[in-house]
Amino acid sequence: MLRDDVTAAIRTAVFEELAETGFARMSVEGIARRAGVGKTAVYRRWKSKLALVLDLVTAVAAQGLPVPRTGSLHGDVRALLEVAAHALRHPVASRVIPELLVESARNPEMAQAVKAVLLDSRDGVAAVVVREAVARGELPEGTDPDRALDLIAGPLYWRLAVVGGDLPEGYLDGLAVSAVAALTA
Amino acid sequence: MLRDDVTAAIRTAVFEELAETGFARMSVEGIARRAGVGKTAVYRRWKSKLALVLDLVTAVAAQGLPVPRTGSLHGDVRALLEVAAHALRHPVASRVIPELLVESARNPEMAQAVKAVLLDSRDGVAAVVVREAVARGELPEGTDPDRALDLIAGPLYWRLAVVGGDLPEGYLDGLAVSAVAALTA
Structure with missing residues (x-):
């Protein structure tokens, strides 16, 4: 996958994990698995699941x-x-x-x-x-x-x-x- | 504790655990500990944390x-x-x-x-x-x-x-x- 594709795949996975598993129960491992990438690919971009979700919220907000x-x-x-x-x-x-x-x-x-x-x-x-x-x-x-x-x-x-x-x-x-x-x- | 006191203590503990720990992370063990009762005292009255919370919601609703x-x-x-x-x-x-x-x-x-x-x-x-x-x-x-x-x-x-x-x-x-x-x- 290209770098932008990886980022997009991770973002989609975060959204789906949030909806299905919920914030409390979801993990970076689960997100990586769902996105079809390694855990390090996630951690290279975001330091935690909170950071991931904050980034997603901000991206949605920017669209308006x-x-x-x-x-x-x-x-x-x-x-x-x-x-x-x-x-x-x-x-x-x-x-x-x-x-x-x-x-x-x-x-x-x-x-x-x-x-x-x-x-x-x-x-x-x-x-x-x-x-x-x-x-x-x-x-x-x-x-x-x-x-x-x-x-x-x-x-x-x-x-x-x-x-x-x-x-x-x-x-x-x-x-x-x-x-x-x-x-x- | 009298039976009614135990029930009241458990209900208060559920409320506090919900607020502090959240539904996903809270446990019957944690509720029992906070209420100062044994786990069996909880399970004698309610079969799960979901049942406990449902009971609490219904009790609050009845007050109106x-x-x-x-x-x-x-x-x-x-x-x-x-x-x-x-x-x-x-x-x-x-x-x-x-x-x-x-x-x-x-x-x-x-x-x-x-x-x-x-x-x-x-x-x-x-x-x-x-x-x-x-x-x-x-x-x-x-x-x-x-x-x-x-x-x-x-x-x-x-x-x-x-x-x-x-x-x-x-x-x-x-x-x-x-x-x-x-x-x-």
Whole structure:
């Protein structure tokens, strides 16, 4: 394998091990085996399984979510909810995210990485959606993008990832209307 | 120790082990040691650490949250947010809840127990708050208490337990206003 291929194979293996085995039980040996590389190939790149997972989280964060740009706050929120619901229902995401949150409670480095992913950055999707809604006069100046993300993502995350509930027909439509009402209240 | 004291000591030990060691790493031996009882005292009551944790979750669920009954939807929501924020910021809760969610992703029995706690029952706090708001004409007939809980608890949970953010001055006041707007949108 080429060097970049090895790195990619290891990253995929970390993701799969996290989902199947969980952070507490997974090992660098297991990751190397799954990636089809030697343990030293892993240790040459990362010093521990924590370092591996932090690197993965940072890589996912750098990609970010696509900014919808539908031309209205309601349209943008509805589009964001669609993408988020799709991601949260992915079986790998639904297993990996809780693993990361558990490790965050034990490890300040992990907590910082997760926070950096979830707290929307200046150019994050919520920041752009809010900025454009402010420019259109749909939200007041000074609207906090992190608070906006609480109101948009929170109810969906609670339902899908915490309670383990389903999404009844029309749920996302109703949630988009509710989130806009919450944002403009 | 009397029999009830032993049971109580074991339950406390489970809670502490979950918070400190985590579900994956904790053992019945460790729980027994912390409770100051023999391993057989644990196994006489519960067949595994999973059974122990399920029992604990069910016991906490049976207590439930106090129903606020302030006389208005806004007052009830504000009071609920206060109680929930207090619970979510408790260091033990903030470690135990993610542990339970991780295990839920791996274990259908645990998923069912957590769902039973979080999906509000017929007499759960959200059901009562919604029923009384409907009776006062503040919410339409047929308002779904589970959806109401998504809109009330979701943003707070996202901020405190997922992102690991703080609660700025006035945050809960604003969230109560937003949640009522979301509920009545």
